[in-house]
Amino acid sequence: MQVLAIIAEYNPFHHGHRYLIEAAQKKQNFDGIICVMSPDFVQRGEAALCSKWARTQMALRGGVDLLIALPFVYAVRSAYYFARGAMEIIAQCGVASHLAFGSESGDLKQLQYLAQIITEEPEKYKELIKKHLTQGLSFPAARARALHNYLKSGDKEMVSLLEEPNNILALEYLRAIYELGLPIQAISIKRKGSGYHDSKLSQVSSATAIRHALLNSMPLDRIAPSLPQYSWEILKREIALGQAPINSALLETAILSRLRTMSRQEIKQIYEVSEGLENRIYEAAHSCGTLEGLRQYIKSRRYNMTRINRILLYALLGITQSMIAELDQQGPSYIHVLGFSPRGRIILQQMKNRCRIPVFSRGKDLKRFYEENRGYPPGDMLEVDIKAADIYRLFMPNPQARAGGREFTTSPFRI
């Protein structure tokens, strides 16, 4: 059986996402497509526009056969851990033969060549990275510059690849396949339409542009052409139910008040806080009155906005360095299935036979596992997921929709 894996956020599921699926299917007729999807919070440290349940429905309609939740501790992490965690989940599933990803480049050979360098880390390359880091650059910037200096002059243009976020992720997927020794073949699909960060709407709009339009109250009808009909209808339903759009600004007083009650020592223990950043965060928390002001205060050449947003979310959820260290060592401890098609159901059966960690498709089974394992390492990863999901619901526009514990009562979606 040939099964294609995809790693995605689908925030929301748009034409570009559908294009990736269709383009991969054109290369080879797969027996099914599984997707590991970010749940309620996404890599940039923001709340997703609508819940993982709604986004699961969109993806099923868009051609994905089986949706699996990417645990929070992978979903809201830097590119390396995001990609690594997702690939570990895919490896655990034991059913995927291929991995498809979009990239600005589309040139798999080039990406594989770069992936090899950053994996093997030749001595000279390592020294260059260290040098640029001590100059105060962020890790991605230091790495791009180190590669530029390291490569032979003819290859230098490759480095510009690393300025594009999808290429960076693609590189990390390839590295994870390489490092974990997975028998998975990569398929790189060249992205088309708007760039990742483009905020204008177009026929093939980026998810960023769609979110931007929604949060700035653009008339709903004008957003419609940017999404497949089914995606659009699901999103419209969620908005009508007061379950979307989720606006990260609603986290404002929650985050600000959380930080103001924390000591420098407590802030220092938050994951990704290092090198005295706790002092800057502490001072920002006590002098800024808005989330945006806080972000700007903390931001520096070394700490970009994405990293700061993630840190703020870690602070809100109480995610510490030691917690992450333990969870990283342990690896994925469960698979949470969010939805499946008839083809997905067959893959799911195969997964259950092959997977060495528990696979949950029913909420009540997940709940039992949670209650039996909470406080112990295997349950900690889920505990973070449950906490994050419960906090996420608090930010739904409709107060009636804010009850927690949905993970324990929601059955996977089927089409």
Place this chain on the structure above:
Amino acid sequence: MQVLAIIAEYNPFHHGHRYLIEAAQKKQNFDGIICVMSPDFVQRGEAALCSKWARTQMALRGGVDLLIALPFVYAVRSAYYFARGAMEIIAQCGVASHLAFGSESGDLKQLQYLAQIITEEPEKYKELIKKHLTQGLSFPAARARALHNYLKSGDKEMVSLLEEPNNILALEYLRAIYELGLPIQAISIKRKGSGYHDSKLSQVSSATAIRHALLNSMPLDRIAPSLPQYSWEILKREIALGQAPINSALLETAILSRLRTMSRQEIKQIYEVSEGLENRIYEAAHSCGTLEGLRQYIKSRRYNMTRINRILLYALLGITQSMIAELDQQGPSYIHVLGFSPRGRIILQQMKNRCRIPVFSRGKDLKRFYEENRGYPPGDMLEVDIKAADIYRLFMPNPQARAGGREFTTSPFRI
């Protein structure tokens, strides 16, 4: 020197507050009036309508000569600890000869008789309280019923006194004077005008009615007659600056998200959580989407709304049972002066000579004390105060007004 002490919240300072001062002055011409005032959060577990700095200005204009902040750990407590903490502060000041308080009754003799019973706790009375508590009554209700059963039939009408909140506080002031053996004479002034809980505006409106009108966007001009001119002008200025009115509802997502990230064990350690209440709070936090829903879910015969509001505030600020136990054992560790008149300045000088704990009138002295003592018991009381003040500012309507650390930069107000 004859100095009158008053314990108040002034939330906001209204005609009734001025009446108390004038009536007491009429009984005896005092050399000055000191007031121990709740800072930013009040006894019911709510944020004050406007900051302690604004309320200090109102009180100075209303005839108070010296304003002292009641530490948070006394201000946001049940009647016994509120009264006890305030009387301990007054005792530390060492300058007050009298204490005046408003009460619905006005009959000092009756109040003193009841205070004696609840202080000496005759065996039979104690048994009656225990009995009513095991029936599931709140402490104030159990006490009122126990007293009713204990008193001889002719005195029974006295017990109805205990249904009035100002009488309850008056009783606790008298008890504290009695227990601490303070050489302070009590003056009971009969309240006039609206009852404490009345929510309609009138010429002598209660603070409750004024807050209610403001938070429900009643046109400002209609509220004006309920306040002395100066109070009204200060309040209007605060509103114009976006520093009022503070609405406790703004604490909503902050409190809900804080509770959803806490374990049952952590909730159990919050001050005033006992007898399995942690389970009810935990469940409420995970099933309710609004603060009001949460309160209603937790409320029971045993736990009234005031107590629940206080618990929610303790949770937000991380105030635990062990923290309070330690602070209670230690007693007040500093005096924070918020403002004074020329007469107050003379009293302040005398206080500084007599007081065995540090008296701070300048923010920078308070800051030095804080930095030298944080993490040790004498600094813990102040640490809670600083944290509470910093959180309070986050709920100001104007983001520019939300910076923390004002306690360290604000000088006392002088008139």
